[in-house]
Amino acid sequence: MDAKALWQRYQNWLYFHEGLGLYLDVSRMRFDDTFVDSLQPKFDQAFADMVALEKGAIANPDENRMVGHYWLRNPDLAPTPELTQEIAQTLEQIEAFAEKIQTGAIHPPRANRFTDIISIGIGGSALGPQFVAEALSPDFPPLKIHFIDNTDPAGIDRILTQLRNSLASTLVLVISKSGGTPEPRNGMIEVKKAYAGQNLEFSQYAVAITSVDSNLDKIAKAEGWLARFPMYDWVGGRTSEMSTVGLVPAALQGIDIRAILEGAKEMDDATRVADIKNNPAALLALSWYYAGNGKGEKDMVVLPYKDSLLLFSRYLQQLVMESLGKEKDLDGNTVYQGIAVYGNKGSTDQHAYVQQLREGVPNFFATLIEVLEDRQSPSPEIDPGVTSGDYLSGFLQGTRQALYENHRDSITVTIPQVNPRTVGALIALYERAVGLYASLVNINAYHQPGVEAGKKAAAAILDLQKSVIEVLQTEKSPLTLAEIAEKAGATEKIEAIYIILRHLYANQRGVVLHGNLGQPSSLKVSLG
Numbered sequence: 252m253d254a255k256a257l258w259q260r261y262q263n264w265l266y267f268h269e270g271l272g273l274y275l276d277v278s279r280m281r282f283d284d285t286f287v288d289s290l291q292p293k294f295d296q297a298f299a300d301m302v303a304l305e306k307g308a309i310a311n312p313d314e315n316r317m318v319g320h321y322w323l324r325n326p327d328l329a330p331t332p333e334l335t336q337e338i339a340q341t342l343e344q345i346e347a348f349a350e351k352i353q354t355g356a357i358h359p360p361r362a363n364r365f366t367d368i369i370s371i372g373i374g375g376s377a378l379g380p381q382f383v384a385e386a387l388s389p390d391f392p393p394l395k396i397h398f399i400d401n402t403d404p405a406g407i408d409r410i411l412t413q414l415r416n417s418l419a420s421t422l423v424l425v426i427s428k429s430g431g432t433p434e435p436r437n438g439m440i441e442v443k444k445a446y447a448g449q450n451l452e453f454s455q456y457a458v459a460i461t462s463v464d465s466n467l468d469k470i471a472k473a474e475g476w477l478a479r480f481p482m483y484d485w486v487g488g489r490t491s492e493m494s495t496v497g498l499v500p501a502a503l504q505g506i507d508i509r510a511i512l513e514g515a516k517e518m519d520d521a522t523r524v525a526d527i528k529n530n531p532a533a534l535l536a537l538s539w540y541y542a543g544n545g546k547g548e549k550d551m552v553v554l555p556y557k558d559s560l561l562l563f564s565r566y567l568q569q570l571v572m573e574s575l576g577k578e579k580d581l582d583g584n585t586v587y588q589g590i591a592v593y594g595n596k597g598s599t600d601q602h603a604y605v606q607q608l609r610e611g612v613p614n615f616f617a618t619l620i621e622v623l624e625d626r627q628s629p630s631p632e633i634d635p636g637v638t639s640g641d642y643l644s645g646f647l648q649g650t651r652q653a654l655y656e657n658h659r660d661s662i663t664v665t666i667p668q669v670n671p672r673t674v675g676a677l678i679a680l681y682e683r684a685v686g687l688y689a690s691l692v693n694i695n696a697y698h699q700p701g702v703e704a705g706k707k708a709a710a711a712i713l714d715l716q717k718s719v720i721e722v723l724q725t726e727k728s729p730l731t732l733a734e735i736a737e738k739a740g741a742t743e744k745i746e747a748i749y750i751i752l753r754h755l756y757a758n759q760r761g762v763v764l765h766g767n768l769g770q771p772s773s774l775k776v777s778l779g
C-alpha cells in the first residue's frame with residue numbers, strides 16, 4: 252500500500268474518544284472490508300451476548316455465576332436494587348476507611364499513623380493492585396505499598412526485612428476472593444508470625460478483602476481484624492480491579508478511585524455501541540481475530556512506551572490468557588483457544604527482543620501504547636529543539652514503521668496522560684475486548700478450569716511428602732528411593748519422591764541423601 256493509501260486507511264479506521272482523549276489505530280492490521288463483513292454476524296451475536304451479560308444473565312455457565320464487573324462502575328446497571336445499593340455502600344465504606352487510615356483516626360497501637368501496606372494476594376488479587384500502584388501511586392504516597400504475591404520464602408523475607416523497623420506502622424491487606432488460595436494463606440501466616448515476633452497483635456493491623464463467609468473471612472471475623480471488605484461472587488479475580496480488591500489498596504495510596512471508576516464507565520459506554528467501527532473494544536477483538544485467524548495463531552506483544560505502564564502487559568497476560576485460553580468451546584468441542592500475551596515496555600525492549608520481532612519468526616502482532624504527555628513539567632532540551640520525550644515518541648513510531656515494513660502488524664492505543672481516568676478506561680477497554688472476542692470464538696471467558704489441575708497436583712505432592720516422611724520415621728536404616736516409594740505405596744511416583752527429598756535435603760529439613768547426587772538410583776536416604 253503506498254503512503255497516500257495508507258494515510259487514507261489510517262484516517263478511515265482511526266477511533267477517537269473525545270471525553271477520554273483516547274485514540275485507537277488499527278490501520279496497521281492488514282484486514283480488508285471483506286474480512287470485516289464476514290465477521291459481522293459473529294459480532295451481532297457478541298453484542299447481543301454482552302447485552303445479556305450486563306443484564307445479569309448467567310454468563311459463566313460452568314460456575315453458574317453472573318458476570319458483573321461492569322456494574323461496579325455503573326451500579327445502576329446491576330440487576331437488582333439491592334446489588335446497586337451494596338456496590339454504592341461498599342464504595343463509601345472504602346473511602347471512609349481510607350480517610351480514617353490516612354488521617355490517623357484509625358492508627359496502629361504503637362504509632363500515630365500507618366505508613367506502609369503489605370498487600371498479600373495472588374493472580375487477580377495482586378496483578379490489578381500492582382499495575383495500578385505502579386501506574387498511579389504518587390511519588391510520596393500517604394502509605395507505601397509492598398506486595399507479597401507468591402509463596403516464595405525468600406520473596407516474603409525480602410519484604411519483611413525491608414519493613415523490619417516499620418512493621419509497627421504497617422497495615423496488612425489479605426486479599427483473596429475465595430479466601431482459600433494456598434499462596435496468600437501462607438503469606439498471611441508468615442506475616443502474622445513476624446508481627447508476633449515483634450509482640451504486635453496482628454488483628455490490629457490486618458484487613459481482609461474476601462467473599463463473605465470464606466475461610467479468610469471467618470478468621471478475620473473471629474480474630475476481630477481491623478476491617479473486612481466484601482468481594483462478590485459475580486466478579487471474577489481477573490476483572491476485580493474495580494471491586495474492593497483494587498479499590499481498597501488504591502484508595503489507601505491516595506489514588507482517586509472515583510476517577511478510575513469514571514474512566515471505566517465512560518469506556519464501558521463507548522464499548523457498548525453495537526457498531527464495530529465505532530466501538531474500540533470491537534476494533535481490538537476484530538484485530539485479534541484477524542491476526543490469529545480466530546485461533547490465537549499469533550501472540551500479542553504489548554509495548555507501553557511509558558515506564559509507569561510497565562505492568563500493563565503482565566496485567567493483560569492474566570486477563571487475556573486466563574479468559575481466552577480454553578480447551579473446550581461453549582458447545583463442548585475441543586478448540587484449544589487462547590492468545591499468548593507478553594511484553595515489557597518501549598523503548599527498553601528495542602534493545603532486547605525487538606530484533607526478533609522485526610526479523611525473526613512472525614508469530615505475533617504488536618500493541619503499542621502511546622502516552623501523549625511526556626511529563627508534567629516542561630522538558631529540558633537534550634539536543635537543540637529535542638527532548639527525551641521526542642526520542643521516546645520517535646522510537647515508538649520507528650518501531651511501528653519498521654515492523655510494518657517487514658509485514659508485522661500492530662495496533663496503537665494512544666492516551667493523553669497516565670491518570671486514574673485513563674487507567675480505568677484502559678482496563679475497561681481490554682475487559683470488554685476479551686468479552687467480545689470470547690463470544691466471537693464461542694468460549695466461556697469467565698471460568699478457569701485448567702488452573703485447578705495444577706493446584707490438585709501440587710496438593711497431591713504435599714500429601715506424598717507427608718507419607719515419605721512417615722516412611723523414613725518408621726525405618727531405622729537408610730532406604731533407596733525405590734524402597735521408599737514401595738513402602739509409601741507410590742511406586743509410580745518415584746521421580747516426585749526424589750524431587751521432594753532433594754528439596755528437603757537442600758533446606759536442612761532433617762533428610763540426608765547418601766551417595767552420588769547426580770545418580771538418583773545410587774542414593775540412600777535417611778533422617779539425619
Ligand SMILES: O=P(O)(O)OC[C@H]1O[C@H](O)[C@H](O)[C@@H](O)[C@@H]1O
Pocket residue numbers: 373374375376426427428429430431432435488489573699702
Ligand atoms: O483471589 P483468590 O481466590 O485468592 O484467587 C487468586 C487467583 O487464583 C486462582 O488460581 C485463579 O486462577 C485466579 O483467577 C485468581 O485470581
